[in-house]
Amino acid sequence: MKKTTILMVLVVFSAIIAAAQDRPTAFINARIIPISGPAIEQGIILVQNGKISAVGDARTVRLSSDVTIVDVAGKVIMPGLVDTHSHIGGAAGADSSAPIQPDIRILDSINARDSGIQRAQSGGVTTVNVMPGSGHLDSGQTLYLKLRDDAVKIDDLLIFDKDGKYAGGIKFANGTNPIRATGGAFPGTRARSAALVRDQLIKAQEYKDKIVKAGNDKAKLPARDLAMEALVEVLDRKRVVHFHTHRHDDILTAIRLSKEFNFRLVLQHVSEAWKVADEIAKSGAPASIIFIDSPGGKLETMDIDFRNGAALEKAGALVGFHTDDSITDSRWLLRSGGLAMRAGMSREKALYALTMAGAKMLDLDSRIGSLETGKDADFLILSGDPLSVYTRIEQTWVEGKKVFDFADPKDRVIATGGKGAGNDGAAHTDIHDLDEGGHE
Amino acid sequence: MNSKYIKFLFILIALLAAVPCAAQIAVKGETVYTMAGAPITNGVVLINNGKIEKVGPASSVTIPANYRTVSAKVVTPGLIDAHTVVGLNGYLNQPNDQMALDASGPIQPELRATDAYNAEERLVQWLREFGITTIHTGAQPSALMPGQTMVAKTWGKTVDDATIVPTSMVSVVLGSAANRSGGSPGTRAKQVAMLRAELIKAQENAAKKEAPKDLRSQIMMRVIKGEVKLLVTANKDQDIMTALRLAKEFNLKIVLDGAADAHMLIDEIKASGFPVILHPTMARPGGDAANLSMETASKLKAAGIPVTIQSGYEGYVPKTRVVLFEAAMTLANGLTKEQALSLITIDAAKILGLDSRIGSIAAGKDADIAMYDGDPFEYTTHCTGTIIDGKLVNEVVR
Numbered sequence: 001m002k003k004t005t006i007l008m009v010l011v012v013f014s015a016i017i018a019a020a021q022d023r024p025t026a027f028i029n030a031r032i033i034p035i036s037g038p039a040i041e042q043g044i045i046l047v048q049n050g051k052i053s054a055v056g057d058a059r060t061v062r063l064s065s066d067v068t069i070v071d072v073a074g075k076v077i078m079p080g081l082v083d084t085h086s087h088i089g090g091a092a093g094a095d096s097s098a099p100i101q102p103d104i105r106i107l108d109s110i111n112a113r114d115s116g117i118q119r120a121q122s123g124g125v126t127t128v129n130v131m132p133g134s135g136h137l138d139s140g141q142t143l144y145l146k147l148r149d150d151a152v153k154i155d156d157l158l159i160f161d162k163d164g165k166y167a168g169g170i171k172f173a174n175g176t177n178p179i180r181a182t183g184g185a186f187p188g189t190r191a192r193s194a195a196l197v198r199d200q201l202i203k204a205q206e207y208k209d210k211i212v213k214a215g216n217d218k219a220k221l222p223a224r225d226l227a228m229e230a231l232v233e234v235l236d237r238k239r240v241v242h243f244h245t246h247r248h249d250d251i252l253t254a255i256r257l258s259k260e261f262n263f264r265l266v267l268q269h270v271s272e273a274w275k276v277a278d279e280i281a282k283s284g285a286p287a288s289i290i291f292i293d294s295p296g297g298k299l300e301t302m303d304i305d306f307r308n309g310a311a312l313e314k315a316g317a318l319v320g321f322h323t324d325d326s327i328t329d330s331r332w333l334l335r336s337g338g339l340a341m342r343a344g345m346s347r348e349k350a351l352y353a354l355t356m357a358g359a360k361m362l363d364l365d366s367r368i369g370s371l372e373t374g375k376d377a378d379f380l381i382l383s384g385d386p387l388s389v390y391t392r393i394e395q396t397w398v399e400g401k402k403v404f405d406f407a408d409p410k411d412r413v414i415a416t417g418g419k420g421a422g423n424d425g426a427a428h429t430d431i432h433d434l435d436e437g438g439h440e
Numbered sequence: 441m442n443s444k445y446i447k448f449l450f451i452l453i454a455l456l457a458a459v460p461c462a463a464q465i466a467v468k469g470e471t472v473y474t475m476a477g478a479p480i481t482n483g484v485v486l487i488n489n490g491k492i493e494k495v496g497p498a499s500s501v502t503i504p505a506n507y508r509t510v511s512a513k514v515v516t517p518g519l520i521d522a523h524t525v526v527g528l529n530g531y532l533n534q535p536n537d538q539m540a541l542d543a544s545g546p547i548q549p550e551l552r553a554t555d556a557y558n559a560e561e562r563l564v565q566w567l568r569e570f571g572i573t574t575i576h577t578g579a580q581p582s583a584l585m586p587g588q589t590m591v592a593k594t595w596g597k598t599v600d601d602a603t604i605v606p607t608s609m610v611s612v613v614l615g616s617a618a619n620r621s622g623g624s625p626g627t628r629a630k631q632v633a634m635l636r637a638e639l640i641k642a643q644e645n646a647a648k649k650e651a652p653k654d655l656r657s658q659i660m661m662r663v664i665k666g667e668v669k670l671l672v673t674a675n676k677d678q679d680i681m682t683a684l685r686l687a688k689e690f691n692l693k694i695v696l697d698g699a700a701d702a703h704m705l706i707d708e709i710k711a712s713g714f715p716v717i718l719h720p721t722m723a724r725p726g727g728d729a730a731n732l733s734m735e736t737a738s739k740l741k742a743a744g745i746p747v748t749i750q751s752g753y754e755g756y757v758p759k760t761r762v763v764l765f766e767a768a769m770t771l772a773n774g775l776t777k778e779q780a781l782s783l784i785t786i787d788a789a790k791i792l793g794l795d796s797r798i799g800s801i802a803a804g805k806d807a808d809i810a811m812y813d814g815d816p817f818e819y820t821t822h823c824t825g826t827i828i829d830g831k832l833v834n835e836v837v838r
Contacts, residue, residue, distance in 0.1 A: 293765055294566050296531030297757030306838075326724055327757060338819025389817050392772045416773055417733035419704060422725045 024048040025400075026063050029073035033386065035355050036370035045077055047377040050399035055371045078351070078386055079371050080126025080378035080396065081333050082358025084288040085242065085268050085322035088116035088330060089154075093132020093140035093171070099178055099186045100200050102170060102230035104140025106132050112151040113424045115414070120330035121147050121404040122415035124393045126378040127159075127359070127368055128330075129322075134173040134244040137187065137197050141230060142242055143168040144362050146378075147396075149403040159364065167362070169266070170234060172197065173244035174253055175300050194253055201261045204231035240264045240363065246300040248275040255283040266361045268322065271304035274311040281315035286361050288320040290328065291339045309353065310344030319349065320357035331415065338387040351386065464488045465832065466503040467809055469515030473778070475786045475800040485515065487807040490830035495801050510832065512824055514816055516781060517801050518573025518808030520788035521763045522717045523671070523697055523750035525580050527557040527564055527592065527602075531759045537561075540580035540753070542587070546618070546625060547638055549610045549663070550655035551587030553578035559592070559602045563760045567751075568594040569838045570764045571810025571823045574604070576717075576792055579611045580753050581673040581697070584618040584631055585638070586611050588659070589671060591792060593808070595828040608792065609671040609695065610663050614679040615728045632682055639664060639690045669693045675700035675719070675728040684712045695791060697750070700732035706743045715746035715791045720761045721769035723752060737783060738774025748788035768817035780817060813837075 025047045032043030034055060044061040046054040054061045063069075089110035094101035110130060120128060126147055132139035144167040145157040158166040174193050180186035187193040207228040214220035222228075233239035241263050243254040251270055258265035267273075267287040273280060280287055289308045296302050312319045321336040323329065337350040345353070359369025367376050377400040384391040393415070396404035405411050413421050465487040472483030474495055484501040486493040494501055503509060530537030539556040542548060557577065558564075567575065578589025589608045596602035618631050625631040642660035645651050651661060662668040672683040675698045687694045696702070696716045700723075702709060709716065721734050733739075740747040749770075751761040767780045775783070789799025797806050807830035814821035826834035 293758035293762050294531065294563060294760045296562070296759045297533050297754075299532060299534065301757070302532060326726075329722065329724060332722060335819060342820045342822065387819060389768045389819055390771050416735050417725055417731070418735070419731045421733070422730035 022049065023066055023068055024053060024064065025068045025070060026061075027070045027072050027077060027381070028058060029071055030075045030077045030381070032371060033076060033078040033351060034371035035079055035352060036372050043077070045371060045377075045379065047397075047400045050377055050401070052371060052373055052375050052377050054373055072381055075394065076382040076384060076386060076391075077371070078380050078382065079355040079369055080380055080398065081124045081354050082320070082356075082362065082364075082369060083120065083125045083128040083323050083325070083330060083333055084266065084320050084358045084361050085290075086120070086125075086128045086130055086325045086330065087133070087327075088120050088128065088325050089114045089130055090116070091130055091132065094136045094138070097185075099136050099196060100138040101136060101140055101227065102138055102200075102234075103226035104132060105168075106130055106140055106143050107154060107166070107168075110143070110154045110157075111424065112154045112157060115422050115424055116325060116330065117147060117151070117157075118404075118411075118414045119421075120325065121149070121396050121398075122393065122406075122411060123329070123331035123333055124380045124396050125323075125330050125333055126380075126396060126398050126403075127362065127364065129169065129242065129362055131171045131242060134171075134177040137173060137178045137193055138200070139171050139173065141168050141170050141239070144364065146376075146398055147403060148398050149401060167364070169240040169242045169362075170230060171244065172241050172254070175244070175246050175250045176298065177244065190250065190253070194257065197257060198260070200227075201231060201235065201257075201263075204228050204235055205261075208232045208235060234263045235261060237262070237264050240266055240361075242266050242268050244268050246271040246304075248272040250300070251276055252279060255279065255285060258283070258285065269324070270308065270312075271301045273308040274305050275303070277311040277315035277317065280312060281317040286318035286320060286357065287312055288322045288358070288361060289336075289340075290322055290324050291336045292328070306339055306343035308343075309340035309350070313345050313349045318357055318360060319345075319353045320361050321353050322358075334386055334391075334393070335389075338389065341387055347387065354386075464493075464504065464507040465807075465827065465830065466507040466509045467515055467811070467827070468498065468509060468511040469811070470513045472515045472801065473517070473781055474802065475517050475782060476802045479778070483515065485801055485807075485809060487809075487827065487830045490807055492801060492803055492805050492807050494803055508832075510811070510825060512811030513814055514812040514821075515801075516571065516810045516812070516816060517785045517799055518806075518810050518826065518828065519571050519764060519784045520748070520792070520799060521567065521572050521575045521577075521751050521784070522748040522788040522791060523589075523752065524575050524577045524760060525753045526567060526575055526751070526760050527559065527561050527577050528553060529563075529580065529753075529759070530558065530561050531563045531566070533756070533759055540578070540586075541582050543583070546584040546620060546623075547634065548583070548587055548656075549585045549659045551579060552607065553588050553590035554599050554603055554606050557590065557592060557599045557602065559596045559599055564594050564602075567760065567762065568826050568828070568834050569823060569836050570762050571812070571816070571826050572763060573808040573810065573826060573828045574789075574792075574794075574798055576608060576750075576788075578608070578671075581611060581613045582617050582753070583620070584613055584625055584634060586613065591794065593828050595831070595833045604797070605792075605794070607659070607668060609669045610659060612670050612672045612683075614672060614674040614682055615676050617673070617728070628679070628682070632686070635686060636689075639686070639692075643690070663692065664690065666691070666693050669695055671695050671697050671717070673697040675732070677701040677704050679728070680705055681708065684708060684714070687712065687714065698729065698752075699736075700729035703733050703736045703739050704731070706739060706745070709740070710743050710745050715748075716740055717791060718747055718749045720752045720763075720766040721749060721773070722761070722766060734769060734773040737770045738779075741775065741779060741783075746787065746791055748783050748791050764816065764823075768819075771817055777815065777817060 356369035528540035579587030591605035642664040786799040789795040809827040
């Protein structure tokens with residue numbers, strides 16, 4: 001094709017997309033699991049401009065004449081999944097120079113074309129908390145991402161708040177991962193781990209005091225310190241601490257620190273949650289758990305148990321799930337709900353844990369986590385019940401756009417694996433596409 | 441009855457309860473998957489003296505009065521994990537419980553799995569509690585020839601109680617996992633050169649009037665004579681082809697293991713006639729296994745290639761996978777429920793050469809049974825009991 005022809009095709013194509021965005025699309029005849037209420041057997045979900053404009057029973061939702069109808073009879077629609085703890089994007093945070101590095105931003109390290117992001121889309125993950133690792137007491141700032149399609153840069157995946165700031169938390173860890181036998185700047189014991197964190201948070205309190213005292217007098221402001229600035233956000237409860245912790249005593253240490261410094265806490269992993277479920281519930285901290293197919297792998301996870309979800313639910317804690325991808329693959333996040341139910345969690349809370357609980361942990365529950373009017377149109381079309389092994393995720397939609405379709409051979413290879421599935425951006429930005437005029 | 445007598449009775453009952461019941465058992469199942477024919481609705485399996493005595497519909501099998509009856513919604517043969525390192529590697533992942541790999545040399549086919557197997561390892565119990573009754577376990581696939589494999593039942597206090605085949609296969613590893621960092625072998629070509637040298641030596645030894653008595657020569661002669669199979673772990677297409685080439689060159693009996701790229705070599709594998717012990721369905725893609733596919737089991741089965749799946753080796757978590765879960769993941773990827781069940785029962789038994797003993801529920805076979813409260817593969821179903829050699833060895837509901 002000549003360049004002008006290509007240009008014309010692109011212009012026409014863009015126009016079609018723009019028009020399609022304004023036109024509402026109705027997905028009809030599906031069984032809808034909105035999470036915010038009981039399942040709707042013969043439901044309609046209406047999507048426009050990336051948002052859910054209506055959801056409900058087929059008899060109650062009115063459709064305008066310009067609506068595009070998509071009949072999904074026999075399918076199940078549920079909100080997109082929220083993974084509260086993942087390492088997709090090939091991200092690496094803090095280096096070996098210090099055990100506490102709050103100035104590190106995982107933002108500066110993510111490969112937006114990583115095949116792991118595409119695998120997560122195929123697994124129904126629409127929102128994810130990408131974190132730096134657990135080899136530090138604080139390995140840096142985390143990032144909440146929307147898994148929009150065809151991202152070429154990290155900016156394409158960010159979630160902005162009303163002040164225009166991108167959303168994210170900060171990663172803390174205790175237990176054996178941050179402990180180094182060689183010592184040095186790193187802790188050699190659990191007690192020193194806690195002491196080092198306290199030291200830094202006290203420094204941050206002093207840093208904040210200086211800023212407060214300076215008032216409008218810029219000359220009195222302390223020298224800028226990005227690490228301190230991040231920790232001040234923690235102290236101000238503006239940045240949530242995602243605390244990697246396994247053993248029962250480590251879980252209680254994380255809770256103790258959060259009370260001492262009044263920071264907002266999300267407990268991550270909590271492998272021994274069943275031993276201290278009441279204490280977790282009493283603290284008010286939400287807990288995100290992981291399902292590992294067998295116990296152990298290291299000493300502090302020797303007592304991890306499928307019953308963590310049930311124990312936390314019974315105690316009254318808010319329970320979410322995560323993959324810790326690549327510890328478990330993003331494609332199996334939905335399976336966590338099934339395994340939780342196997343071990344005694346209620347179906348309702350298992351589904352909630354996959355969606356709304358995670359949304360709450362990331363402070364995004366006003367935008368995602370359930371199918372309600374006004375929320376982002378992030379949803380999954382499933383071949384059957386979400387908690388059945390026979391069910392396949394057929395489509396994943398983010399903000400009203402289809403980001404995964406099992407019927408598309410390029411997407412299918414991401415979902416099932418196969419030749420080229422592990423290549424970065426293999427599904428949508430292949431060098432050969434250039435010859436076909438598909439990408440410029 | 442006086443109180444002393446009652447007390448004695450209680451103690452006796454408690455003792456009997458603590459020891460797994462080895463007497464006669466009748467297993468009733470709403471559905472019994474025998475894997476030796478169509479599933480039986482309302483079936484009964486009679487077990488006597490560690491073996492299956494009779495199986496059939498309740499209407500045609502009379503349960504003798506002295507048999508203990510256990511019931512389940514679904515009854516299957518005990519499941520088989522066709523390749524693992526469980527028992528040699530433990531769940532804690534500490535140096536003192538990781539004994540599946542000796543790093544002192546690349547070629548050590550004389551290392552016997554039985555000398556490292558811990559029958560009381562928690563992961564053995566873990567697998568048993570999901571209905572897995574037999575494991576093919578051995579050397580960790582992280583060196584060129586890391587050692588031997590064995591077949592064990594997932595029950596018993598000692599390795600002797602558990603073992604059913606002391607030397608099952610000799611492990612060979614091709615590709616990245618066989619390279620020694622900073623040492624030799626360091627390339628694929630060197631790996632194969634070293635293997636060839638070893639195999640030629642075995643040929644020469646086998647032709648001698650008086651064969652060398654050292655353990656390495658002894659086991660390699662059994663390999664070259666075809667008495668012991670080579671379990672060749674090869675994930676990349678070129679490594680799979682190398683395995684097939686070596687087998688032809690030295691007239692070896694091999695079993696392909698891992699085989700992530702098998703879906704690209706269906707014709708070649710089919711023509712070789714060798715079976716495949718496929719990687720776990722949920723294995724992480726990456727490295728030599730970057731192209732692995734969840735649809736491979738289905739594709740190999742459709743091509744008529746003997747195939748089973750394995751829990752494999754994991755360096756971190758999960759310290760072991762569970763083949764029940766791995767087989768379950770083939771269901772949305774091309775296989776039917778009965779095909780998936782076949783993968784981890786009779787198909788595995790055939791590939792391990794043990795189908796006359798295990799893998800299906802048929803008269804005369806070992807009484808290895810798994811019981812479930814629903815479709816065994818559903819996430820929300822529990823394993824409600826496990827019988828091994830006629831003993832009810834697990835009643836934990838998992």
